[in-house]
Amino acid sequence: MALIEDIDRLRTQAEAELATVETPDALEQWRIDYLGSKGAVKAAMKQLKDAPPAEKPELGKALNRLKGKLTEAFERRRDALGAGGTPRAAASVEDVTLPGQRPAIGHAHVLSQTIDEISEIFARMGFEVAHGPEVEDERHNFDALNIPSWHPARDELDNFYIDEGTGRPGRTMLRSQTSTIQIRVMETRRPPVRIIAIGRVYRPDTVDATHSFMFHQIEGLYVDEGVTMADLKTCVDQFCKAYFGGDIATRFRPSFFPFTEPSAEVDVWFTYPDGHEDWMELGGCGMVDPNVLAAVDYDAERYTGYAFGLGVERMAMVRHGISDIRLLFANDVRFLRQF
Numbered sequence: 001m002a003l004i005e006d007i008d009r010l011r012t013q014a015e016a017e018l019a020t021v022e023t024p025d026a027l028e029q030w031r032i033d034y035l036g037s038k039g040a041v042k043a044a045m046k047q048l049k050d051a052p053p054a055e056k057p058e059l060g061k062a063l064n065r066l067k068g069k070l071t072e073a074f075e076r077r078r079d080a081l082g083a084g085g086t087p088r089a090a091a092s093v094e095d096v097t098l099p100g101q102r103p104a105i106g107h108a109h110v111l112s113q114t115i116d117e118i119s120e121i122f123a124r125m126g127f128e129v130a131h132g133p134e135v136e137d138e139r140h141n142f143d144a145l146n147i148p149s150w151h152p153a154r155d156e157l158d159n160f161y162i163d164e165g166t167g168r169p170g171r172t173m174l175r176s177q178t179s180t181i182q183i184r185v186m187e188t189r190r191p192p193v194r195i196i197a198i199g200r201v202y203r204p205d206t207v208d209a210t211h212s213f214m215f216h217q218i219e220g221l222y223v224d225e226g227v228t229m230a231d232l233k234t235c236v237d238q239f240c241k242a243y244f245g246g247d248i249a250t251r252f253r254p255s256f257f258p259f260t261e262p263s264a265e266v267d268v269w270f271t272y273p274d275g276h277e278d279w280m281e282l283g284g285c286g287m288v289d290p291n292v293l294a295a296v297d298y299d300a301e302r303y304t305g306y307a308f309g310l311g312v313e314r315m316a317m318v319r320h321g322i323s324d325i326r327l328l329f330a331n332d333v334r335f336l337r338q339f
């Protein structure tokens with residue numbers, strides 16, 4: 001019964017060849033050779049008609065079994081090779097020499113970075129962080145800060161007053177300066193106080209390269225016995241050196257604020273991206289006016305203090321050479337990625 005032996009031999013040979021197949025092309029060739037319409041299994045089936053009739057049923061079953069086994073073996077190999085043609089086991093091994101794909105992750109906005117750095121420097125200088133509301137009343141924004149009711153700083157055109165339903169601006173407003181937090185802190189604590197407060201303030205200023213209608217200020221306040229203007233200058237100077245670098249040039253210009261006396265404005269020397277250099281105003285400062293101390297029931301005979309309020313955007317601009325404040329709020333990732 002030559003055909004039964006042929007069938008066994010054919011199966012052994014086909015399985016041995018299949019085990020060496022490593023690519024989809026080779027697998028397809030194997031399928032054509034063994035299972036194709038002109039393949040070895042079909043050829044064996046054709047011989048069936050010449051077999052003795054008594055052997056035909058057994059040979060027929062054996063041939064069907066062969067076809068079934070080889071088809072199963074083919075499918076197993078096809079699955080093992082996977083879509084890319086590489087055996088799955090090999091595909092799961094990472095090629096660590098290939099360049100990786102960097103996941104796109106964001107980072108803190110340059111202003112948030114600035115705020116964090118400023119807070120850290122003042123923390124090292126012994127200042128605690130205080131907070132206050134952005135929606136304020138006139139007592140904290142003006143009255144307690146020695147800004148009288150007739151003062152032009154209270155003008156409706158210079159502040160965002162809130163219409164409380166009367167159709168006219170009420171006494172509630174978006175704070176125009178973080179000096180409000182000086183009052184909030186002193187109302188609730190006795191000296192010594194040494195705080196900074198960083199937050200948003202709002203003014204209907206005309207927007208240009210150095211002005212925005214919303215910006216951030218950092219307020220500083222130190223009240224204790226024996227605090228002097230020399231302490232204020234040292235503090236602001238030390239801060240500027242720590243934040244901008246030791247060779248930054250600072251300048252104190254005599255100025256006026258209703259809540260400090262004497263008062264000064266702080267400028268730093270700024271090299272603009274186009275190369276020209278000039279002083280850039282960072283903010284105001286001075287010795288806390290005795291009227292302000294009295295407004296919060298501090299003994300102005302015993303305590304003195306200094307305060308300062310600096311523009312955070314301006315600091316970021318000087319530090320990073322940013323020519324226009326509007327870039328900080330435009331949310332253009334090409335700009336933001338640089339920091």
Ligand code: FA5
Pocket residue numbers: 176177178179203205210211212213214215217257260263281282283284285286307308309310311312313314325
């Ligand atoms: C004040 O707001 C005072 N409260 C500062 C102060 C605090 C003085 C404590 C004394 C004691 P001024 O209006 O000058 O001051 O604002 C301070 C700083 O905020 C400015 O120097 C500038 O850096 C920044 N600033 C003011 N207006 C704008 C604006 N429209 N856009 C961006 N930054 C501004």
